[in-house]
Amino acid sequence: MAIYLLLILLLLSCQHMNILAKNSALCFIMKYPTYQNFSFVQELTEDGKKYHLDVFMMIDDNKLNISKISTKYDFRLLRIENNQSRYYGYQKSIELGDNGREITSWDKALLYFTVLNKNYSFVWLIENDVFIPSVQAFRSLHQLYSNTSDLVVPNNTVNLIGKTSTWHWSMAADKLILPWASSMVNVVGFSQRMLVAIADYVRWLGEVPFHEFFFHSLAIHLNFTMVVPTELSTIAYRSNHSDEELLRQPNNLWHSFKDRVRQSTMRKRLADYISQNNYTIDLTDLDMLCDKNSNMTKIEQYLTNFQSQFEIQKSQFSTNDRLALRQRFINLTEQCQKQNASKQIILLTMTLADHAYKLPEPSVKSLIINKSELHLRLERLLAENKATIMQLPLNSSLLVELRQQGKNITKQLTNEMKREIQMEKGFGKT
16 A cells, blocks of 8 residues: 555656646536636636646537627637537437437537547546535645546446346447446546547447446446545435535535535635634644554544544645545554454544545456357457447448447347356356
């Protein structure tokens, strides 16, 4: 663990000059512009200039004349015609059998940053009903994970065996081989090489697989670095969040949060709350907290209080400080285990380590040890299909048939992999 953190620090220092020379981007995804949010987006834009972040809004409404919208703002409004998005294959990313959502601002934002504007080292896509509490909260999240991660997502649920009887997994069978993974992606961050991988996949398939399983599964297949920060743990499906919840975690991003007036009010309230609680966190006793003479009840109370204070002030810590703090909590966990501390204390120290800095998700290993002859043959056919498609121009009359062949091969290979897993591991039907 200590070696891993040291490698991260070295990577950050080695990349520092290159990262400064590159820009990152934040793009809000929306159907119509929400003018009530323009002032905060402008704040993000002005703050982003300090760390080379450009801010955009991708508008889905093709009838809107964005040139008539006030030019006093520094962020950029984007609009792409549906036909252009369809031509490049950027369609169906959020479609669930509803043709009304065949092409949306999701498809267009992905098209823009993977094909039309490839100048960014890291790109955030954030839906318009996500509440960002402050410019500091976003800056902290960005600086913590954008330099060392390929994919930043709110969660990561892995489907190793290809079970299709729940959720929307049946939609993946002819688009992605196993393993699969998913979560909500109302907030998602992509490295440049992840954007390139997305572009290549869409170029081959001719559409964007459902976004909630596409990004995760692709990252796993390519063994890319995926991170699930605690700051995104409050991205949930149609949840209502109380003021008290926001005050406890004022540096988290929240979904869903559609009330623009409440957003503005809560930003002011959270800023006042953080200012009123802006005292120095005492770290003096942290390393020796679990010595031989420690009272376990007092340790638990100390850690609980520390967590509450840290949640309020965490965005004020630098990336290096957060990394160092994680290591201190890992050391404390080991120390407390030696003293036979309670499970609750161990859980608190490990939770605090993750809240200081979340390590990447572990690699996902295939359950298949011995590939069948059919498996190997289908792999070869799929590779040949991809290579052929990638060499053809986008207006080739052969693409429709070849892409359908690719889907058929993918589905056959997925079914063969499921059969192999059932045979090798004894799993039941999926």
